[in-house]
Amino acid sequence: MESGFLLRRKGKIHYLTIPPFDKTGIVDHCFTTRLGGVSEGVYSQLNLGFKRGDDQQKVLKNYELICSAIGINYKDLVCSDQIHGDKVYVATEKDKGKGIVRESDIIGVDALITNKPGVPLITYYADCVPIFILDPVKKAIGLCHAGWRGTVQKIGQKTILKMEQVFETRPSDCLVGIGPSIGQCCYEVDAPVIARLKESFSNWREMVIEKSEGKWNLDLWKANKYQLEEIGVVESNITVSGLCTSCRNDLFYSYRKEKGVTGSLAAIIQLKKYNK
Numbered sequence: 001m002e003s004g005f006l007l008r009r010k011g012k013i014h015y016l017t018i019p020p021f022d023k024t025g026i027v028d029h030c031f032t033t034r035l036g037g038v039s040e041g042v043y044s045q046l047n048l049g050f051k052r053g054d055d056q057q058k059v060l061k062n063y064e065l066i067c068s069a070i071g072i073n074y075k076d077l078v079c080s081d082q083i084h085g086d087k088v089y090v091a092t093e094k095d096k097g098k099g100i101v102r103e104s105d106i107i108g109v110d111a112l113i114t115n116k117p118g119v120p121l122i123t124y125y126a127d128c129v130p131i132f133i134l135d136p137v138k139k140a141i142g143l144c145h146a147g148w149r150g151t152v153q154k155i156g157q158k159t160i161l162k163m164e165q166v167f168e169t170r171p172s173d174c175l176v177g178i179g180p181s182i183g184q185c186c187y188e189v190d191a192p193v194i195a196r197l198k199e200s201f202s203n204w205r206e207m208v209i210e211k212s213e214g215k216w217n218l219d220l221w222k223a224n225k226y227q228l229e230e231i232g233v234v235e236s237n238i239t240v241s242g243l244c245t246s247c248r249n250d251l252f253y254s255y256r257k258e259k260g261v262t263g264s265l266a267a268i269i270q271l272k273k274y275n276k
């Protein structure tokens with residue numbers, strides 16, 4: 001598999017990590033695959049979505065499996081509640097377990113950030129772009145969910161700018177991972193999406209291939225990478241997985257490929273509890 005991310009295996013569980021993140025030694029993290037869980041049928045196997053119609057007990061079991069594989073207590077997870085918006089939430093100890101073991105008041109949030117060790121964050125995917133952020137200097141982390149709407153609202157950029165404001169993060173210090181999502185190969189969009197893209201990016205033409213009259217294939221990885229470089233993230237600090245969720249339906253859930261009936265993948269990250 002050719003990818004900037006590394007495919008790892010623990011027992012039956014398969015997941016991806018970002019090598020430059022691994023190297024820092026200060027985070028536990030992964031992007032999940034569909035392999036190794038207990039869900040069945042269209043949700044097979046490692047579905048992490050509670051709202052997709054799957055058996056709730058099986059979903060919880062999947063949380064337990066993937067989190068124990070990467071050294072996280074799943075009962076501590078802070079869950080996003082994604083609406084394709086651009087709201088960034090600063091998570092702390094008081095948020096642990098929200099959306100998992102207790103009710104959540106984190107509503108309409110597509111990005112989570114924290115600088116608290118032992119506060120694991122989780123965001124959900126089935127084609128949209130996962131963005132992992134790690135500031136190894138100020139020791140802060142972030143996750144954001146960028147579909148085309150989040151991408152044109154520049155949620156990736158806004159997440160790092162929020163980290164700058166709250167944690168004094170410098171964009172040039174940040175390591176970024178752009179995870180598996182629908183690739184340009186499979187992501188056809190029409191004029192309304194292109195109109196929004198034009199509003200946000202003067203160089204939008206570099207992000208699309210025109211396929212036919214009124215149809216373009218959009219490169220969300222490029223659009224997200226570009227907006228991060230715009231605020232000073234260093235190109236060599238950005239790792240792109242290069243994996244398309246639709247092409248690799250064997251490894252991932254894909255909302256488009258499976259016509260909306262499928263499970264959820266997740267991005268998970270925490271600052272290790274005992275940092276030097």
Ligand SMILES: [Zn+2]
Pocket residue numbers: 182183184185186244245246247248
């Ligand atoms: Zn593809």
